[in-house]
Amino acid sequence: MKNIYFIGIGLIGGSLAKDIKQQNPNVVIHGISRKDSTLEEALDLGLIDKKATLDDIVKADLVIVSIPVDATVKLLPAILDKISDNALVIDAGSTKQAICKVVENHPKRRNFLAAHPIAGTEHSGPSAAISGLFEGKTNIICEVEKTAFKLQEKALEIFKSLGMRIRYMNPEAHDKHIAYVSHLSHISSFMLGKTVIEKEKNERDIFDMAGSGFASTVRLAKSSPEMWTPIFKQNKDNVIETLNEYINNLTHFKELMKKDDFEAIYNEMKDTNHIKDILNGIN
Amino acid sequence: MKNIYFIGIGLIGGSLAKDIKQQNPNVVIHGISRKDSTLEEALDLGLIDKKATLDDIVKADLVIVSIPVDATVKLLPAILDKISDNALVIDAGSTKQAICKVVENHPKRRNFLAAHPIAGTEHSGPSAAISGLFEGKTNIICEVEKTAFKLQEKALEIFKSLGMRIRYMNPEAHDKHIAYVSHLSHISSFMLGKTVIEKEKNERDIFDMAGSGFASTVRLAKSSPEMWTPIFKQNKDNVIETLNEYINNLTHFKELMKKDDFEAIYNEMKDTNHIKDILNGIN
Numbered sequence: 001m002k003n004i005y006f007i008g009i010g011l012i013g014g015s016l017a018k019d020i021k022q023q024n025p026n027v028v029i030h031g032i033s034r035k036d037s038t039l040e041e042a043l044d045l046g047l048i049d050k051k052a053t054l055d056d057i058v059k060a061d062l063v064i065v066s067i068p069v070d071a072t073v074k075l076l077p078a079i080l081d082k083i084s085d086n087a088l089v090i091d092a093g094s095t096k097q098a099i100c101k102v103v104e105n106h107p108k109r110r111n112f113l114a115a116h117p118i119a120g121t122e123h124s125g126p127s128a129a130i131s132g133l134f135e136g137k138t139n140i141i142c143e144v145e146k147t148a149f150k151l152q153e154k155a156l157e158i159f160k161s162l163g164m165r166i167r168y169m170n171p172e173a174h175d176k177h178i179a180y181v182s183h184l185s186h187i188s189s190f191m192l193g194k195t196v197i198e199k200e201k202n203e204r205d206i207f208d209m210a211g212s213g214f215a216s217t218v219r220l221a222k223s224s225p226e227m228w229t230p231i232f233k234q235n236k237d238n239v240i241e242t243l244n245e246y247i248n249n250l251t252h253f254k255e256l257m258k259k260d261d262f263e264a265i266y267n268e269m270k271d272t273n274h275i276k277d278i279l280n281g282i283n
Numbered sequence: 284m285k286n287i288y289f290i291g292i293g294l295i296g297g298s299l300a301k302d303i304k305q306q307n308p309n310v311v312i313h314g315i316s317r318k319d320s321t322l323e324e325a326l327d328l329g330l331i332d333k334k335a336t337l338d339d340i341v342k343a344d345l346v347i348v349s350i351p352v353d354a355t356v357k358l359l360p361a362i363l364d365k366i367s368d369n370a371l372v373i374d375a376g377s378t379k380q381a382i383c384k385v386v387e388n389h390p391k392r393r394n395f396l397a398a399h400p401i402a403g404t405e406h407s408g409p410s411a412a413i414s415g416l417f418e419g420k421t422n423i424i425c426e427v428e429k430t431a432f433k434l435q436e437k438a439l440e441i442f443k444s445l446g447m448r449i450r451y452m453n454p455e456a457h458d459k460h461i462a463y464v465s466h467l468s469h470i471s472s473f474m475l476g477k478t479v480i481e482k483e484k485n486e487r488d489i490f491d492m493a494g495s496g497f498a499s500t501v502r503l504a505k506s507s508p509e510m511w512t513p514i515f516k517q518n519k520d521n522v523i524e525t526l527n528e529y530i531n532n533l534t535h536f537k538e539l540m541k542k543d544d545f546e547a548i549y550n551e552m553k554d555t556n557h558i559k560d561i562l563n564g565i566n
């Protein structure tokens with residue numbers, strides 16, 4: 001492995017580049033981005049060694065795609081068209097069905113591995129890249145059997161060197177589960193932020209009265225709309241289902257309050273406290 | 284100030300006790316609790332110097348009440364009955380209307396200061412007490428004019444020594460604002476936890492797929508139902524209003540998704556990103 005091309009060099013791409021470069025000081029990290037300013041920033045930050053364009057990826061041993069999922073769907077077939085026969089392409093998108101679908105019949109399908117490293121922060125862009133982001137995190141791999149065995153091995157070696165735990169799943173199951181544990185959290189957080197901002201016209205009031213609890217609950221409302229809009233679009237049906245259930249639960253809670261059934265309110269919370277045990281170990 | 288009595292010695296009381304003792308090594312910290320096991324734990328942890336009962340507070344220079352808000356409403360008049368003429372009583376409850384109301388005509392109203400230190404974690408009990416919890420946090424004081432001036436001064440001195448910023452507010456405004464920035468966050472988090480637990484019967488799936496974003500958004504769902512049920516009860520009307528607005532915003536978001544209006548979805552998120560600037564400095 002000599003030449004690695006990163007298409008997208010923000011939070012995820014940049015963090016992967018940092019760790020891979022540290023593990024393999026001899027590889028050359030090439031960056032590709034729509035915006036030259038992003039590449040300049042990535043160069044300044046030392047995330048990439050060289051700027052490149054899509055046409056250069058014929059020289060790639062490995063291509064890592066971490067761009068908004070609509071851009072991945074659009075670009076992935078062309079990426080596979082351009083690479084050499086031995087190259088491996090890995091994506092890191094938060095949806096997997098649409099991405100797997102668009103290359104299902106591509107002649108180079110066996111050069112592609114569909115992955116979703118469950119890691120991130122609410123920040124974005126090259127300056128958000130951090131070392132060790134993937135240590136101890138789960139990486140979900142979809143349709144592993146469709147990737148050439150030698151390339152699977154290569155990918156697993158990299159993920160192992162980053163400290164990731166691997167879980168295999170089909171794209172349908174991935175998109176369904178991830179709607180609950182990730183996509184819904186983002187919407188609940190965005191709408192909480194919206195509700196408070198709308199109400200509290202005096203921002204000083206929010207700042208003065210909000211504690212660390214509020215800050216934690218709305219943290220995801222700082223996330224990038226460029227990244228999240230296409231995720232919700234591609235996972236529309238699952239996300240709408242989670243929203244229906246979430247809204248029903250909130251409405252039920254409200255009705256219990258209206259009826260002064262505070263014993264039931266207590267039980268709702270007591271039962272959910274159980275999340276403590278489930279989350280032990282997640283940061 | 285020689286004898287301080289803590290009624291309730293959990294997360295808030297215990298953390299206050301730690302900091303006050305550190306600032307004033309000569310004071311004697313007395314602990315009062317419904318459960319003897321709590322007092323034993325507080326003694327073991329060094330949060331209190333001595334166990335006490337309600338009848339002892341006649342000897343108090345300062346009484347700090349940090350128990351569930353329904354217990355505060357029930358107990359506060361009796362506490363004021365028992366103290367000496369020069370003692371100061373401070374509460375730390377998350378609601379202020381019901382608490383101020385219950386003592387409005389009490390002959391010792393001037394010995395009481397209604398406060399709400401906006402600080403905490405999702406943990407509870409004596410073992411949750413930590414040093415420095417209040418450093419840089421806001422403390423909301425209600426109806427300050429109803430507290431004797433000398434006792435106001437005494438309270439402010441303590442809050443200042445803990446590093447707290449003071450904000451004055453009437454109880455109605457407090458309960459209305461805090462419903463948005465604190466009470467609603469707790470419900471959104473509890474119901475998010477509930478929605479995911481109900482759906483993901485296989486808890487291993489939640490654990491494997493949930494990232495730090497989910498953990499952050501459901502953190503408050505670990506909070507104590509004993510503490511939160513009476514808060515929701517006392518602030519029922521305000522909390523129901525926030526829930527209505529939150530549910531409306533979620534429903535609107537869902538409708539936009541159903542209509543495939545992803546430009547509007549993008550704008551919803553973009554506008555809410557502004558929370559970033561508001562929150563800078565919290566935590």
